[in-house]
Amino acid sequence: MQTHEIRRRFLDHFVKAGHVEVPSASLILDDPNLLFVNAGMVQFKPYFLGQQTPPYSCATSVQKCVRTGDIEEVGKTTRHNTFFQMAGNFSFGDYFKEGAITLAWELITKPQEEGGYGFDPERIWVTAYEQDPEAAEIWKRVAGIPDERIQFRDGKDNYWDMGVPGPGGPCSEIYYDRGPEHGKDGGPVVDEDRFLEIWNLVFMQDERGELSPKAGHPPVGELPKKNIDTGMGVERVALLLQGVENVYETDLVRPVIEKAEELTGSRYHVGNHDNDVRFRVIADHARTAAMLIADGVNPGNDGRGYVLRRLLRRIVRSARLLGATKPVMSEFMTIVCEMMAPSYPELESGFSRIERVAVGEESAFLRTLDTGSRLFETAVDDARSAGKSVLSGSEAFALHDTYGFPIDLTLEMASEAGLSVDEEGFRSLMAEQRQRAKADAHARKQAHADHTVYKELLDEHPTEFTGYTELNSEARVLGLVHAGQRVPHAAAGQEIEVILDRSPLYAESGGQLADTGHITAAGLRLAVKDVQKIGKKLWIHKAIVEEGEVTEGADVLAQVDPDWRRGATQGHSGTHLVHAALRQVLGPNAVQAGSLNKPGYLRFDFSWQGGLSDAVRREIEEVTNEAVLADFPVNTFETDLPRARSMGALALFGENYGDRVRVVEMGGPFSMELCAGTHVGSTSHVGPVSILGESSVGSGVRRVEAYVGLDSYRYLARERALLEGVATALKTSPEEVPARVEALVERLKAAEKELEKHRSAALMSSAGTLAAAAERIGGIRLVAQAAPEGVSANDLRVLAADVRGRLGSEPAVVALLSTVEGKVPFVIAANDAAQQLGVKAGDLVRAAAPAVNGRGGGKADMAQGSGTSAAGIETAPTEIRAAVAAAAR
Known part of the structure; x- marks a missing residue:
């Protein structure tokens, strides 16, 4: 059974059982504890935490996941991947243990001709938490699993929580016996290679405190509702249903290994363990890299970008060690996207960008390898000159850490030079670095932001945003929050969060800063400094009470600062025009990677390799201002996401959109984007756009900054005054300034050259004296x-x-x-x-x-x-x- 079919059967099974199918979230979510989404439940966290009421009682999804706990170990085992697909079913206070066990058992044992997976029930084992005998009894009653195939384990193995205070609960795991040829008998407590885990059912019923039940500490309480969070490993099920030895031989992964064999001349699984590891690294990392790039990640020196960079560089070095002599990344990205696109169509539509980013990083790393080789040769010369036969661990670490030169290449090249490497010293320095990284990650890790105080308001009174059509709205105060607690009133001088039932003030999102303004009533005035959204539907107005006392339930008037809004709409609409101009001049690969706009100013980050010439920058500026001059009407409308995409509307990478989306269109095909921001009525209202500069903000990401409207005019006026001042100083006309400055520069260079000659001669004349x-x-x-x-x-x-x-x-x-x-x-x-x-x-x-x-x-x-x-x-x-x-x- 092919992997795409395994996914489809899972979703169909749970949809028929009353679950709502939810698309996979992006690998990048705004979560303080995660670099990447690493489990199917992540996008449902607010529901499990009780911060929001879910719009459905049961859900199912196949979530793309990335786990990068120890990339260096990938490929050394045959059942772990950095990228994997987690099929899950979730219950939010609906069914619990028996329902979850029944649904899982039906799918895995139902005959394939009836839509199931057809696993032999006699080869299925389960584990349960040692303090949860109820789960074992349900397995015996519902599935008929005998006592000898039910094993109890402690909290380390069979208790789940998020690693921070929040929801948790006991687990029950499903294992499949692969047979005696794969290891020892005795169930999963004896051998988890023979007994392969394919499904984990979490019975989320507890609230954990600072100390985890995984380590034996009792929960601090029970959750208001008992929830279910399950996850089935798609790749592991594919391994079993396809009758192959490991996840690297399944239908979506093995083709990458075959392509690597073709490109390197080496062969997989012919008795060379080191080469087998390299093939598996290529297959695993190529899939992960393609998925990360598709979700908007770019190679960089920290965070997500650094993880992607490491993955891509490990692919290149593994291919080199296998014998590749030419670039390989384009071929690997092509085969990955071809294999995965049926389940993830964004890989097909975004392939040109995926390929360009990966190939660009490969080219940069190949240059790094050249530099590292020269530095390595210097280290070898120094060692030989000193009569040493060993390269120090510190030298190997410097090559690896500072210059990106991989240790396995250092080992291989040292052997060829007749030297060895102090591997123990290198490993020790690497361990110290990892420890520092873990300590830093632990210091930054925090409990999930507590929005419980807003839950009642989220459930019953979402804010109606009126700012698209008006700047002043009559509203009622739904709630007041101070220092994380609901309060009935706030007096003059206090900082307060105000939740209204209606608001014209824009809440920060999509790169647009929040509106400023006021909330007023008779004898009352609050200055709104910031507006944020909770759960995408509750507006939190952060304000200072300037006069009077605000009370919950009061009728007020919410007002946007009209000057701020005018400038903000100019900035946001100007961002769309610059984006469209970039794509017109550079092509469709100039994809948005982030933005910020505020009154009079915008910055726009986009994916691109290499800087832009002055001529290209001027062309982008001219195309943008031609669109301003064209006075295109700015039209907005709502539609469903598939319809918007079919119309060609651009979406921001990593953003999770709902079923209904807002489209902003300027000049028909010139610019069409999904956007919830506020905009001008027509492009002429943006005013002149002056591009200030273009720069790099990371590998493969460039940034354009610009002024719009009156700020653009003021910038141009300053530039004109500066030019006139230079012309006056040079006693020439503004038109002649460039030529005069160029002539002065040449004269200065000639004088400096002559001065250098005299200085060098004087210095060399001192040789005799010395x-x-x-x-x-x-x-x-x-x-x-x-x-x-x-x-x-x-x-x-x-x-x-x-x-x-x-x-x-x-x-x-x-x-x-x-x-x-x-x-x-x-x-x-x-x-x-x-x-x-x-x-x-x-x-x-x-x-x-x-x-x-x-x-x-x-x-x-x-x-x-x-x-x-x-x-x-x-x-x-x-x-x-x-x-x-x-x-x-």
Whole structure:
């Protein structure tokens, strides 16, 4: 049975049982505890937490998930993936243990010809929480599973919670016996390779405190309603139903391995364990990377972007180690998207971006590998010069951590060079880094934001947003919240959260900042500083009571600051115009990656490799302003999501849209986007758009910033005044300023070049003086002095070589230091005769470096370094003299 069919049967089974089918959420959700969605229940958290009342009593979904707890271990086992699909059914106070067990048992044992999975009931084992005998009794009664195939386990294995205070409950897991060829008998407590877990049923009934029942601590109470959260591993069920050995041989994963065999010339599963791991890394990471990019993640140096970067780089290095000599990423992304698109059509529609981002990161990493190879060669030379046969763990770690050079390549290349690597030292440094990362993650982890105080208001009184058609709305105060608690009233001077039944004030979302304004009544005035949404339907007005006393139930007038709103709509509509202009000039791959707009200003992030030329930037600005001049009407309408997509409306990556969406259209096909923001009536109201600049905000993501409306006019006026001021200073017309400035720059460059010649000549003329001042340390002539301030490292090298040459053939060492803009470059040169006595420049650099708080290295004849402490220039020559004396004994 194919994986797509396994998904379909699961959803059909639960829909027929009265569940509402809910689409998979994006892998990126606004959750303080998660980088990525890692379980099917994540999008339902507000319902399980009791913060919102669910719109249905039962739901089912197949959620795309990513878990990245220890990426380095992927591929070493054959049953874990970073990306996986979790099929789940959920009950919010409807059925409980018996209902969940019955529904699961029916699906897995029902014959395939009747729509089930057809698993042999005699090979099914279950586990239950050691303090939950009720679950075991239900399994015996409903499924007829005998006592010998029911095993009890402690909280570590069979209790679930989110890792923070909140809901939790005992679990019951379903396992399938794969047979004696896969391991020992005795059930899952003995061997979880033979007895493979395919389904976990969580009976969510408890509220946990700071300490988890998983570790033996009792819950602090019971939930108001008993809920069900189950998850079936789609890939694991596919493994069993397809009769293959592991998840990497299932129908959606094995084709990636076959493509890797084709591209590398190596073969999978022919007795080479290390190569098998590399094939599995490629297959796993290629799927995960494609899904993350499809949901809007871009490679970067922290957070989600760093995870994606690591995945892509591990693919490249694994392919290289398997024998690939050419780029591979395009081929891998193609096969992944072809295989997965039937269940995730966004992979097909977004393929060009997925491929471009992945290929761009591959190209960047290949350059990193080249740089790392050169640094590796330097480390090898240093080791050989020092008579060592082992590269230190710190050198291997620096190559890995600072330059992205993978340890397995370091090991392989060191072996080819006849050296070994201090792997224990490397692993120790890696462990320290992981520990720091875990500590940082733990410090940032927090309990899920508590919105319980708003639950009653969410259930009964959602806010009606009236701001699309009016700036002033009569409203009633539904609730007041202060310091997380409902209060009946608030007096002058207090900060308060005000919930209204109707509001014209826009709540921050979609990149548009919240409106400011006032809430007034007779003798009452509140200044609204911010507006946020809870549950997408309750407006929280954060305000200061300026006059009077506000009470719950009062009738008030909510007012938007008209100047703020005018500027905000200009900024938001201007963002849509810039987006459309970018796509017109650069093509459809210029996809939105984020935005911010406020009165008079906008910034727009988009996916793109490489900077934009001045000519392209001017073209984008011109296309944008042509749309302003065209005075396109701005039309908005609501429709369902499939209809909006079929019309070509653009959606923001990572955003979860409801069944009904709002479309904002400007100029027909020129711009059409899903957007809940406020906008101008026609594009001419945006006013002039002045692009301020374009820059990088991460790998594959660029940012355009612009002024609109009056702010744009003021910016242009300042630019004009500046140009006129420069023209006056140069005694020329504004039109002639560029040519005059260019001529002045050329004259300045020529003068600097001439000055540099004189400076270099003067510096080199000091070589004779320095050589003549050489002192003797044993049988070695030594020059150890500070050069004039401002001498660069390159000039120090040239000068040191010149002085060394002037000292003739007898043993000689030259050490020169300088200061340049707070740095202390230093160079040491030793001639052949000195080296024969055991004096090596690289060793002397390391001896001198601590005096100037620096580091350095190099070869035996010439080495250099840099420090940060200029005070050490006085003591460094003394350290060098001592090191020369010790080496020459």
